[in-house]
Every structure is written in C-alpha cells, then in structure tokens.
Amino acid sequence: MLNAISQAEDGESRPPALRMTGIVKRFAGVHALKGVNLHLHGGEVHALLGENGAGKSTLMKVMFGIVQPDDGEIALDPIGTVRIDGPRDALAMGIGLVSQELSLVPQLDVAQNIFLGRTRGLKFVPRASFRREARAILDDLAPHLKTDTPVSALGMADRQLVEISRTLARGGRIIAFDEPTSSLTPAEQDSLFAVIRRLKAAGKAIVYISHRMNEIRAIADQVTILRDGAVVACGPIADYSEARLNELIAGRELSREMSAEKPAPVRSAPLLELRGVSTARIKDVGLSVGAGEIVGLSGLVGSGRSAVLRACFGIDPLSAGEINVAGRSATLGGPADAMRTGIALIPEDRRGHAIVPMTDVERNFGLGNHGRFAALGVIKGAERRRAAKHYMDELHIRPPSISTEMRNLSGGNQQKVVIARWLATGARVFLFDEPTRGIDVGAKAEIYALLRRLASDGAALLVVSSELPELLLICHCIGVVSGGRLRAMVDNDAGLTEERLIALAAREDNS
Numbered sequence: 001m002l003n004a005i006s007q008a009e010d011g012e013s014r015p016p017a018l019r020m021t022g023i024v025k026r027f028a029g030v031h032a033l034k035g036v037n038l039h040l041h042g043g044e045v046h047a048l049l050g051e052n053g054a055g056k057s058t059l060m061k062v063m064f065g066i067v068q069p070d071d072g073e074i075a076l077d078p079i080g081t082v083r084i085d086g087p088r089d090a091l092a093m094g095i096g097l098v099s100q101e102l103s104l105v106p107q108l109d110v111a112q113n114i115f116l117g118r119t120r121g122l123k124f125v126p127r128a129s130f131r132r133e134a135r136a137i138l139d140d141l142a143p144h145l146k147t148d149t150p151v152s153a154l155g156m157a158d159r160q161l162v163e164i165s166r167t168l169a170r171g172g173r174i175i176a177f178d179e180p181t182s183s184l185t186p187a188e189q190d191s192l193f194a195v196i197r198r199l200k201a202a203g204k205a206i207v208y209i210s211h212r213m214n215e216i217r218a219i220a221d222q223v224t225i226l227r228d229g230a231v232v233a234c235g236p237i238a239d240y241s242e243a244r245l246n247e248l249i250a251g252r253e254l255s256r257e258m259s260a261e262k263p264a265p266v267r268s269a270p271l272l273e274l275r276g277v278s279t280a281r282i283k284d285v286g287l288s289v290g291a292g293e294i295v296g297l298s299g300l301v302g303s304g305r306s307a308v309l310r311a312c313f314g315i316d317p318l319s320a321g322e323i324n325v326a327g328r329s330a331t332l333g334g335p336a337d338a339m340r341t342g343i344a345l346i347p348e349d350r351r352g353h354a355i356v357p358m359t360d361v362e363r364n365f366g367l368g369n370h371g372r373f374a375a376l377g378v379i380k381g382a383e384r385r386r387a388a389k390h391y392m393d394e395l396h397i398r399p400p401s402i403s404t405e406m407r408n409l410s411g412g413n414q415q416k417v418v419i420a421r422w423l424a425t426g427a428r429v430f431l432f433d434e435p436t437r438g439i440d441v442g443a444k445a446e447i448y449a450l451l452r453r454l455a456s457d458g459a460a461l462l463v464v465s466s467e468l469p470e471l472l473l474i475c476h477c478i479g480v481v482s483g484g485r486l487r488a489m490v491d492n493d494a495g496l497t498e499e500r501l502i503a504l505a506a507r508e509d510n511s
Helices: 056-063 087-092 110-114 127-141 154-168 185-202 213-219 242-250 304-310 335-340 360-366 382-393 411-425 442-457 468-474 496-511
Strands: 018-027 030-038 046-050 072-078 081-082 095-098 174-178 205-209 222-227 232-237 270-278 285-290 294-297 320-325 345-347 429-433 459-466 477-482 487-493
Touching: 018 056, 018 185, 030 056, 030 072, 030 205, 030 232, 030 411, 046 056, 046 185, 046 213, 046 242, 056 095, 056 174, 056 205, 087 095, 095 154, 110 127, 110 154, 127 154, 127 487, 154 185, 185 213, 205 213, 205 459, 222 242, 242 442, 270 304, 270 459, 285 294, 285 304, 285 459, 285 487, 294 304, 294 468, 304 345, 304 429, 304 459, 304 496, 335 345, 345 411, 360 382, 360 411, 382 411, 411 442, 442 459, 442 468, 468 496, 477 496, 487 496
Parallel strands: 046 205, 046 222, 095 174, 174 205, 294 459, 294 477, 345 429, 429 459
Antiparallel strands: 018 030, 018 072, 072 081, 222 232, 270 285, 270 320, 477 487
16 A cells, blocks of 8 residues: 555645644633644655744644634645544545544554444445455554454554554645654564654655654654644754754753753662562562662663552562661552552653642642642641742742633643642652653753752652653662563662663563
8 A cells, every 4th residue: 555655746946745734722811822834845844843832742633634724825735725624524634643542442443443434324334345444444554453452452553553554545745744653662662663663654644743853863854843722943854953842842941950960979878668569460579768869770672660659659568688778677568559658650641640640739739739628528628729829929820810611721731730739748759650651841941950959958759751861861870670570770870871771671581
C-alpha cells in the first residue's frame, strides 16, 4: 500500500498538501487560537510545539473536524477550500489523527477498526473483504498484526499502527501524531519512528506533537511554535538550537532551571533505606537516600524501576528485606502505613492514580489529608480552603483558583497540586515516578526547581524517569535497574553521561 503511493514531488514550489490559514477558535470567551497559519507539505515531518494550553491540540481538533473554527479556512491540494464537519469527513479527505487517546473500538478486531465507519447504510459488514483489504495495508506497515485480533489484545504501539492504517485505508495523505510516544517503550518508539520515516518517504505530510526535544530533533524537518494560541515562530528545525526552541515555547529564558550543571554531592544520614528488599517484582534491592538528596532510577520499561517505588509505598508486600525511614524499621502493610510514616508517592499516571479530573483543585488537594481537614466525618472546609490557597500561591499553581476543575489545569499544574497535597501531610520522603511525563518544557523547568527545593528543605527524593537527561540534570546519584535487580549505583559526577548509563544497562541486561 505504501509502495503504491507516489513519492513527494521535489522542489520548494510544490503546493502544501494542507493549508490552514487564519484559524480562530474561542471557547467560552477564551481565545484558544488567534489566527494560526499552518502549511504541511508531502514528504515532510512538521513539528508542532508549545506549552500545554498553547493551542496545539485545539488546532489538530480543527484539522480533524472535531471542533469547528470560528474563522479562517482549510485548503487541501488539489481540491481547494474545504469544510471538515467531523472525523468521518476528515478520514474521507485523507486526514488522520493518532492521538494519546486513540479512537478505536477495543471489542472489534483490527480489520473492523481499520474500516470503522465505512459501512454506513449497509445492513451487513463484509468482513472477508475488509480483512483482505486490511491485510494489503498491514503487509507494508505492520506485517506482524493479524486482521482478526481484537484491538483489546493489542499494546499501545500496535493500536497506533491500527489508527495509522485506518487513515491509509482512506487514501490518507496527512497524518497527525499527538504525543504518540507517551506510553511506548524505547524499542516501540524506535519502531514508530521507522514507520513515520516510511510514511514520509511515501510522500505523506506528517504533523508531530511532542514535549520531548530529542524526538523532535530525530524526526522533524519543519517546526511551528505556538504560544497562547498564536504562532511565534516557524521554519526549518535546523535553524533553531534546543535552547532557542525552549525559550520560544516558554516565552522566557530557561537556562538556569534546565542547566546541565551537575548537582553538588550530598552526604547525609539515610532518611530512606532499603536493605535486601524483595517483592514479586524485584529481588534483593538495597539503596539509601539521605536528607537533601535526589536519587534516580534508570532502566527500561518493565525493568523493575517502578516496582521499587511500589515496595516503598506499601503497594507490593515485601517477601524479604526491610525498609527503614529515619533510622527506624517501617512496617508497610499498605499505602496508609506509608503515608503515616511520612512517605509520598507521585505516580506516573496522574489522571488514573493521583487526581479526580472532574472535581476541583480544593477537593483534589484534600485527598489523603482527611485526618487534618475532617473531624468526626465532617469536612473542615474553611481550613482546607486556606491551606489549598496557601499552597497554590507557594507553588505558583495556575490558574490561582481552588474552584477550578483539575481537568482544566495543564499537566504541570496538576502535578504541582499532587505535590502540594503531600506537602500538607508533612511527608519527608518523596517517590516520583516519571515526574514530567506529558509536561511541556516550561512546566518541566518549574517541576525541576520544585524538586530541588524539596531536597534543599531536607526531604529525600527517589525519582524514576525514562529520560536520562532528566536524571543527569537533577539527581545526585543514579541507579541502573534491570531484571528486577539494582545492578549499579553511580555518582552523578562529571564523567557520568547518557552513553555510560545506557552501556551499564546493556551490560547488565546481557550478563
């Protein structure tokens, strides 16, 4: 299927495959898009960058027909100006969107999802025909996928391939990827990039949204940067340094927060100590984190990194070993015991495990603080409101209203609400699992500053991250986890690099 598509025409004079001009969108008085222009050419990957709330996803929803613009126009080559009334129209016009929240039906199989919506008006589904056509597409794109496999049985990477195949089945020429690697392993990311490069070589126009600069550098040809709903820069990606991209995205210089200067070593008595800790997921793990120290854990997804945090928070019961907090043995029969011991967990999946999106900031802040803000089953509302407002000011949580629903906050501000909740408990040990996942570069700088501040105030921080530059930026020492074991613990000195950490992980995986 890919091979049958004509290659992108050479020369800069070719018209854009898709042209969005003067796109304006308002939501309840909020100006989400302010006359945005975006030109996409076949055979190019166009990065769309900006902080959370800058307008990236809204622009993609306009392109895919999920929302209608208040002004502006969309033109497709060679059709001209078009109106896209919904995703069905977008797919029929060859426009596809692979978002973080895929629009697949898990109960249907791969072929049925690829041709979902194509049977309008029919009284039966020509399943055999669909499977033959699906097979023709998958043979080039994902030969390992079977057409009769239920989507519910697929991992995230394969589900993305089904979403891409759906666009190709409609003769798709334009495909947008919105944070596509947020739930992928490094190997799955590499496979996705290989697919994108093949799509690009086949003349597709690709939009790529990500907060990860290493991905942008690896995959993009062009870049458009949005800030507050307006375009602040566009052009070839090679024309912008990473520092300049970060400044354009955030609207301010981030050199201090994002500095590569190694953190000064900390030598203090252990506040958190694991001795020979084993659970169903990890074996014989020993490490210590002193007051004022940030210790990182690196390793592949599934290596056991997060399982170390689960053990420390009492989620996974210990089969051997002990955990000490401030020099005393901690009996952790569950998260409630961990909380009473002064341990806080900031999990990877904020929406699923840390917040209630449909309720406001005040109520989310109060979760886990019922002992402080409730008496005899009655919420002490005035006290909770005062505390919530105090921490919103202290952590610069925006917008500064405790009545704002959590779903309307950016990822960075949601994360700060979760941290504020734990600060209110008086926690001294903080367990962070992917602390900046899905957070833009400006909010990352704020989270890094907050982690450093927690450490300077005497807390102990144990941080799991898939981003090695992040660990090298904020941690005093870094452990390498593989196969459920802590294989190495190295100081973050001048000689520690991403390459060395990767080599340590590879060596231990092959040992």
